[in-house]
Amino acid sequence: MNDQVKFNVAIIGAGIGGSHLEGYCAWPKNYQVTMICDLDVERAKAIAKDLPNCIITSGIEQVLNSPDVDIVDICLPPHLHFPIMMKALDVGKHVVCEKPFVSSLAETDQIIAKAKSVGKRVFPIFQxxxxxxxxxxxxxxxxxxxxxxxxxxxxxxxxxxxxxxxxxxxxxxxxxxxxxxxxxxxxxxxxxxxxxxxxxxxxxxxxxxxxxxxxxxxxxxxxxxxxxxxxxxxxxxxxxxxxxxxxxxxxxxxxxxxxxxxxxxxxxxxxxxxxxxxxxxxxxxxxxxxxxEERFHGLMADIYGALTDAPHASPPNLTDARHSMELITAIYHADRTGRRQSLPINSHHPLYNGWKP
Known part of the structure; x- marks a missing residue:
């Protein structure tokens, strides 16, 4: 890719998604936010007030089915992260996802495998x-x-x-x-x-x-x-x-x-x-x-660099996401057992499939 590539972005969730939007809009030569999706359409319109050509929708499927969208940015309640990420990858989108990434190491490993199989990138948010x-x-x-x-x-x-x-x-x-x-x-x-x-x-x-x-x-x-x-x-x-x-x-x-x-x-x-x-x-x-460039301005610049193979780009990646999920798993297990928990954690761990009680 050359440095003139411009990515079309759809943001799902207009809460913290407003801060993500500011990050993308700081780089108008690199990104265009073409869709904002939220069940509260008025909230979506409010953050898109300076984007006259941005499509506002309440339907996630409309986002996923849009052939013009290159990146799906997920700013939804945490329990929705995993299914929407999987769907976005299935239809060939790059993904940016807010924290917490997913709800288990098993889901994390499924995301890692899916991203590899479809040849797309996934970027967890660590601004x-x-x-x-x-x-x-x-x-x-x-x-x-x-x-x-x-x-x-x-x-x-x-x-x-x-x-x-x-x-x-x-x-x-x-x-x-x-x-x-x-x-x-x-x-x-x-x-x-x-x-x-x-x-x-x-x-x-x-x-x-x-x-x-x-x-x-x-x-x-x-x-x-x-x-x-x-x-x-x-x-x-x-x-x-x-x-x-x-x-x-x-x-x-x-x-x-x-x-x-x-x-x-x-x-x-x-x-x-x-x-x-x-x-x-x-x-x-x-x-x-x-x-x-700080916070989301800096993060979105770094993500763009990674997507265009810039040599010094190093945004948060799936390895970082997995270690974050490992640490959460270890903390819950250590608390519940009263024993020290070691890392890394593999698929045989009792909380590999989730830490919910």
Whole structure:
């Protein structure tokens, strides 16, 4: 493919789909959003107000049967992700899918097999990677200025009350596929694995402590990474306000993110060296980093690069999706058994076909 290829996109789901739309519209030479599908047609019209030629529909089959659509972007309730992804791949579409990806490792492996058989790409949504703070980390890591990772702490402390759960599928096993580790902490866990490598072992405590719902809204999780680094993840939906934070102690540098709950990768990260000489080297490298496209703008640019075989494109892929699903599976199993769970997880695992009780 050459760099002039333009992809037609259909977005299914006009909630978070509005943010996806902004990401595509930032690159008008690369994408054209030609269809937006939502049961609430007025909501779809609202996000498409600046796209006079965009088709608005409430019918998913109309999207899937359109020969002009190249990419189907799925922003639906979680329990619908797997069947719609499979249908989209069956009719020859590339797929972008919001979190949580699907509801089991078995479904993940079916998606991987289907994408391979039809020759199409599937991109899970992990937009936290596209932020200046995380990109600064990547630069210092590439330059060898961090050293060995020792420990890390993650905080996902958000505020979710009754109004949030007024949407009937939220807080349910059938609709949301799980609780806060599936929905609210997925992105920060992905960011941690990007910084520290894959997870090797997990111990976990989960509980419903804040809201009268089916799924967990608090968690205390410990992880041992394949690199040897040790990580703790504290999660609650009972905080006053929303905040997320990452703090990692490396051999030569301690990194701390800002507190931005939805843009933590783009926040005001600090990089504090053990000595003044090393600090000067870090500051000199960080001063060279150019402005980058953040969140969905950056993600959609990276997806385009992958679809056009750009050499440096590296958007989230199915390997990332599977490790995310492995981690969720491991956390639920560790909590329910009271035993440490190791990764990777294969098809013989008792929760391979799903973690719903």
């Amino acid at each position: 936290y990677r596209y932020g200046i703070g995380f990109q600064r980390y990547k630069l210092l890591q590439t330059k060898g200025l961090l050293g060995k990772a020792f420990t890390a702490s993650l905080e996902t402390h958000w505020d979710r009350r009754a109004a949030y759960y007024a949407i009937d599928w939220r807080g349910t096993w059938a609709g949301e596929n799980g609780g806060t580790i599936v929905s609210h902490a997925t992105h920060i866990h992905d960011l941690a694995t990007q910084m520290l490598g894959t997870v090797k072992n997990v111990s976990a405590f989960l509980d419903v402590r804040v809201n009268p719902i089916e799924t967990e809204d608090c968690a205390a999780i410990s992880m041992q990474m394949a690199s040897g680094a040790l990580l703790t993840s504290s999660i609650t939906l009972g905080n006053v306000g929303d905040m997320s934070r990452i703090r990692i102690c490396f051999e030569h540098v301690t990194i701390e993110s800002g507190l931005q709950p939805y843009t933590i990768g783009a926040g005001d990260w600090t990089f504090t060296a053990r000595n003044e000489t090393h600090q000067k080297a870090i500051d000199a490298e960080l001063a060279k980093l150019p402005k980058i």
